[in-house]
Amino acid sequence: MAAASLDQSWSFRFSLLMASILAISCKSSAAFQPSVWQLAHATFYGDETASETMGGACGYGNLFATGYGTETVALSSTLFNNGYACGTCYQIKCFQSQWCYGSVPYITVTATNLCPPNWSQDSNAGGWCNPPRTHFDMSKPAFMKVADWKAGIIPVMYRRVPCQRAGGLQFSFQGNGYWLLVYVMNVGGAGDIAQMWVKGSKTDWISMSHNWGASYQAFAALGGQSLSFRLISYSTRETIIAWDVAPANWNVGLTYKANVNFH
Numbered sequence: 001m002a003a004a005s006l007d008q009s010w011s012f013r014f015s016l017l018m019a020s021i022l023a024i025s026c027k028s029s030a031a032f033q034p035s036v037w038q039l040a041h042a043t044f045y046g047d048e049t050a051s052e053t054m055g056g057a058c059g060y061g062n063l064f065a066t067g068y069g070t071e072t073v074a075l076s077s078t079l080f081n082n083g084y085a086c087g088t089c090y091q092i093k094c095f096q097s098q099w100c101y102g103s104v105p106y107i108t109v110t111a112t113n114l115c116p117p118n119w120s121q122d123s124n125a126g127g128w129c130n131p132p133r134t135h136f137d138m139s140k141p142a143f144m145k146v147a148d149w150k151a152g153i154i155p156v157m158y159r160r161v162p163c164q165r166a167g168g169l170q171f172s173f174q175g176n177g178y179w180l181l182v183y184v185m186n187v188g189g190a191g192d193i194a195q196m197w198v199k200g201s202k203t204d205w206i207s208m209s210h211n212w213g214a215s216y217q218a219f220a221a222l223g224g225q226s227l228s229f230r231l232i233s234y235s236t237r238e239t240i241i242a243w244d245v246a247p248a249n250w251n252v253g254l255t256y257k258a259n260v261n262f263h
């Protein structure tokens with residue numbers, strides 16, 4: 001009897017151990033899953049060159065230089081979430097409109113801008129981005145892949161999807177010797193950031209505060225030190241550490257590439 005219960009107890013402990021190992025490995029590999037398809041509407045802004053989409057409210061600057069290209073979208077403030085939705089990715093398909101192109105089932109776009117409310121227009125007649133509407137103001141080239149631009153506005157089905165990014169996270173530096181402002185770009189997986197920290201080679205981890213769009217800041221003297229970053233995904237809560245992203249002679253105005261990314 002004693003031997004049997006001992007065995008049971010060991011096998012019980014072993015299953016607990018296996019369960020925790022499984023839980024830990026699942027947590028660290030929690031890839032972002034697509035959401036369900038939902039109904040919304042889409043318009044477009046700018047022209048075929050997409051020049052008006054540059055310098056948007058996420059702070060990505062020139063979208064050709066930073067790799068986002070023309071397949072981008074401005075989100076209504078309900079979706080934009082004060083900038084925390086910067087970098088998130090969506091599949092958008094034109095839905096039951098005479099203007100839909102059947103040949104392209106959907107387009108995948110990245111959120112790079114805010115579509116601000118315009119309270120002098122009714123939410124159902126021009127004020128498409130007014131809260132609480134979920135609305136996509138696409139670049140004109142992106143819109144033109146799913147529908148005739150003459151439509152102006154189309155009903156769409158959309159879903160959040162993982163962002164497919166080539167290469168690692170990118171950190172674009174602004175600020176000065178005592179204030180580091182970092183724009184995080186090329187974020188894979190859920191594409192969004194909840195929180196981040198910076199660590200100089202001579203400091204501990206320093207919490208950074210959200211500034212605007214996809215930028216985070218630290219008020220600290222970090223000059224002459226190599227810099228590492230720790231980030232938490234907004235949607236999956238996954239943590240990632242990008243060690244020694246910038247060398248000790250880092251400078252503002254430059255973009256540093258990590259060899260890690262969310263998935």
Ligand SMILES: *[C@@H]1O[C@H](CO)[C@@H](O)[C@H](O)[C@H]1NC(C)=O
Pocket residue numbers: 118120121126
């Ligand atoms: C808001 O809507 C009004 C009325 O249509 C228009 O005149 C104005 O230019 C719009 N404002 C912005 C910032 O687009």
